[in-house]
Amino acid sequence: MITLNTKEQKYLLDTIRTIADFPKKGIQFRDITTLLNNKEALSFLLNHLQERYKNTKLDFIAGAESRGFIFAAMLCARLNVPFVPIRKPKKLPYKTFSCEYELEYGSDTLEIHQDAFNGISNAKVLLVDDLIATGGTAIASCELIQKAGGQCIESCFLLELKDLKGVEKLSSITSVYSILQI
Numbered sequence: 001m002i003t004l005n006t007k008e009q010k011y012l013l014d015t016i017r018t019i020a021d022f023p024k025k026g027i028q029f030r031d032i033t034t035l036l037n038n039k040e041a042l043s044f045l046l047n048h049l050q051e052r053y054k055n056t057k058l059d060f061i062a063g064a065e066s067r068g069f070i071f072a073a074m075l076c077a078r079l080n081v082p083f084v085p086i087r088k089p090k091k092l093p094y095k096t097f098s099c100e101y102e103l104e105y106g107s108d109t110l111e112i113h114q115d116a117f118n119g120i121s122n123a124k125v126l127l128v129d130d131l132i133a134t135g136g137t138a139i140a141s142c143e144l145i146q147k148a149g150g151q152c153i154e155s156c157f158l159l160e161l162k163d164l165k166g167v168e169k170l171s172s173i174t175s176v177y178s179i180l181q182i
Contacts (some may be wrong), residue, residue: 001052001173001177002048002051002052002178003052003177004048004179008023008044008048009179009180010043010101011041011044012044012045012158012179012180013180013182014033014034015035015038015041016030016031016032016034016035016159016180017030017033017034018030018031019031021055028030028081030130030131030159030182032067032070032130032158032159035158036070037117042100043072045158045179046074046075046078048179049071049075049078049156050075050078050079050154052177053075053079053115054079056124056126056153056154057125058079058081058124058125058126058151058153059063059081059082059117059120059123059125059126059154060081060082060083060084060116060117060123060124060125060126061075061076061079061081061082061083061084061125061126061127061128062083062084062085062086062112062116062125062126062127062128062141062145062150062152063083063084063085063086063127063128063129064086064110064127064129064138064141065085065086065088065091065110067129067130067131068086068127068128068130070130071087071128071129071158072128072131075126075128082118084113084116084117084125085112086109086110086111086112086127086144086145087110087112087143088108088109088110088111089109089110089111089169090111090114091111092111092113094113094114094115095113095114095115096111096112096113096114097111097112097114097147098110098111098115098142099111099140099141099143099144100140101136101137101139101140102134102136102160103106103133103134103136103137107136108137109135109140110140110141110144112144112145112147112148113148114148115148116148116150117133117148117149117150119148121149121152122149122150122151123149123150123151124150124151124153125145125150125151125152125153126152126153126154126155126156127141127142127145127152127154127155127156127174128155128156128157129155129156129157129158130157130158130159131157131158131159131160131161131165132159132160132166132170132176132178133161133164133166134164134165134169135164135165135166135167135168135169135170136166137170138155138157138166138170139169139170139173140174141155142155142170142174143173149159152173152174153174153175154174154175154176154177155170155174155175155176155177156176156177156179156181157176157177157178157179158179159178159179159180159181159182160178160180160181160182161182162181
């Protein structure tokens with residue numbers, strides 16, 4: 001499958017701002033709003049993702065709350081594939097499956113609608129999120145996709161924090177594509 005070369009990766013990485021001590025002391029937060037504000041970089045990223053996944057027979061693209069929604073929804077529009085939100089508790093209005101997980105700096109819960117895949121058995125699902133750190137959110141999202149009757153064929157992240165080893169944990173569950181590694 002298609003990946004970016006070193007120069008292209010640097011181009012995108014240079015559009016992402018780092019904010020020290022957010023949301024807690026010691027965390028280096030990667031602020032993607034600066035990439036989203038750069039129409040050339042955003043278009044470049046979306047063109048890359050469209051090219052990578054255009055021949056993949058996807059039934060759905062799932063986005064993890066909240067920044068994953070941004071990239072997943074834009075990619076859905078490019079590929080003409082339905083979007084499935086994976087949300088924080090009590091944000092989805094219908095019957096849900098839930099999964100609790102550990103974060104780099106705490107714990108949380110995610111939910112997915114029980115009928116998220118419209119009755120398609122073993123729906124092929126691409127999971128999209130902005131960042132993978134320890135892998136907790138991604139692993140929980142993959143578990144939810146499976147509970148709802150789908151199969152996560154790949155998880156795609158804009159950024160991978162390599163030192164936190166989330167990709168190593170997630171790789172035992174699904175294929176992983178990190179566009180950028182830091």
